[in-house]
Amino acid sequence: MSIKVEFKQMLGDTHFDVDLSLPGNGISALFGRSGAGKTTLINVISGLVTPHYGKVTVGDHVLFDSEKGTNLPTHQRKIGYVFQESRLFPHYSVQGNLLYGVTEKDDSYFDKVTELLAIKPLLKRFPISLSGGEKQRVAIARALLSKPNLLLMDEPLASLDMPRKREVMPFLEELSEQVNIPIIYVTHSLQEILRLAQHLAILDSGRIMTSGKLEEVWASHAMRPWQSFSDHSSLFEGKIAHHHDKYALTCVKLAANVCLWVQKIDGEAEQPIRLQVRANDVSIALEKPVSTSIRNVLPATVASIEEFNAGDDKQSITVSLKLADECHLWATITPWALDDLNLNVGDSVYAQVKGVSVTQRDMALAHH
Numbered sequence: 001m002s003i004k005v006e007f008k009q010m011l012g013d014t015h016f017d018v019d020l021s022l023p024g025n026g027i028s029a030l031f032g033r034s035g036a037g038k039t040t041l042i043n044v045i046s047g048l049v050t051p052h053y054g055k056v057t058v059g060d061h062v063l064f065d066s067e068k069g070t071n072l073p074t075h076q077r078k079i080g081y082v083f084q085e086s087r088l089f090p091h092y093s094v095q096g097n098l099l100y101g102v103t104e105k106d107d108s109y110f111d112k113v114t115e116l117l118a119i120k121p122l123l124k125r126f127p128i129s130l131s132g133g134e135k136q137r138v139a140i141a142r143a144l145l146s147k148p149n150l151l152l153m154d155e156p157l158a159s160l161d162m163p164r165k166r167e168v169m170p171f172l173e174e175l176s177e178q179v180n181i182p183i184i185y186v187t188h189s190l191q192e193i194l195r196l197a198q199h200l201a202i203l204d205s206g207r208i209m210t211s212g213k214l215e216e217v218w219a220s221h222a223m224r225p226w227q228s229f230s231d232h233s234s235l236f237e238g239k240i241a242h243h244h245d246k247y248a249l250t251c252v253k254l255a256a257n258v259c260l261w262v263q264k265i266d267g268e269a270e271q272p273i274r275l276q277v278r279a280n281d282v283s284i285a286l287e288k289p290v291s292t293s294i295r296n297v298l299p300a301t302v303a304s305i306e307e308f309n310a311g312d313d314k315q316s317i318t319v320s321l322k323l324a325d326e327c328h329l330w331a332t333i334t335p336w337a338l339d340d341l342n343l344n345v346g347d348s349v350y351a352q353v354k355g356v357s358v359t360q361r362d363m364a365l366a367h368h
């Protein structure tokens, strides 16, 4: 099953021309600058905005089809919505808020959802006595309790301070693993995307610039405006291969013969894991370095060499290193190093990786 959104509409100065297909599982992030049209897009899905022309389907459930004259009202679309602010009813208890709009009582599902979001102890309290993070957890539970086919989240963490974001984030991670409902997640935060999403669509001036698996979109040119000189990075979807107990390290397999050592992570062999490697943490050597403290030294082929200008005083070269088929690593080097090494596309080199961070573990990938 997949989610398809197609529409054309002029709103203010923005000419929307959207044609987007998203997977029917896991978290798809919708990203773009302010005014790009993210909220409008999810409002078209939920039925809050009706375009002149378009079609919206969730699996084989048609929500809107201008040609056939189909336009399901919002409440019949089976969509859960979580906004920036929790929008709870102040005069209802948490329990009252949760049960509002629930037509079929299902105690075991209620139990599961309140357990998942750890809000059982809050059921008798009123919204005024809850912290921002608690309110947002209640809002997420309320959206889930309507048993939607699709969950729309419009910057659900944006109104929270950093400690509260950290509090709610694990619940969102858990959610995508435990509840088999696709989520479309609007955000301005690359950190949230790295932790939560499996799919990424970038929107600009009412159009989809690119949409695909997070790792692929992350490596694409569409991401460049958001990746500054210092935080350009590669993302990998790897699998735990084995652990090195003596040195407390874990070997993560990126491709058949490509493995990176990271600080030990708990997990079974074959468990999926997402790794991020900053281009600044990768250096290039023409010969295999010996007697080096760096553990990760990988044979590679130079796939592309690009100049990256980040202002007059910051010039660098971005080199794409092919580690295996469909497995590339970015390295940032200086123009001086480029001349010195006399690097050319196709050259065989060694990539030395100084740091690897784990951004996500066994998330939602289980649904694939």
Ligand SMILES: Nc1ncnc2c1ncn2[C@@H]1O[C@H](COP(=O)(O)OP(=O)(O)OP(=O)(O)O)[C@@H](O)[C@H]1O
Pocket: 011, 012, 013, 014, 032, 033, 034, 035, 036, 037, 038, 039, 040, 041
């Ligand atoms: N009903 C409307 N009437 C006129 N213009 C509209 C309407 N709805 C949206 N727009 C315009 O469409 C553009 C996209 O707005 P939208 O709120 O969807 O962007 P966004 O990406 O969600 O922005 P932000 O990240 O700031 O929330 C904006 O230029 C906005 O002014």
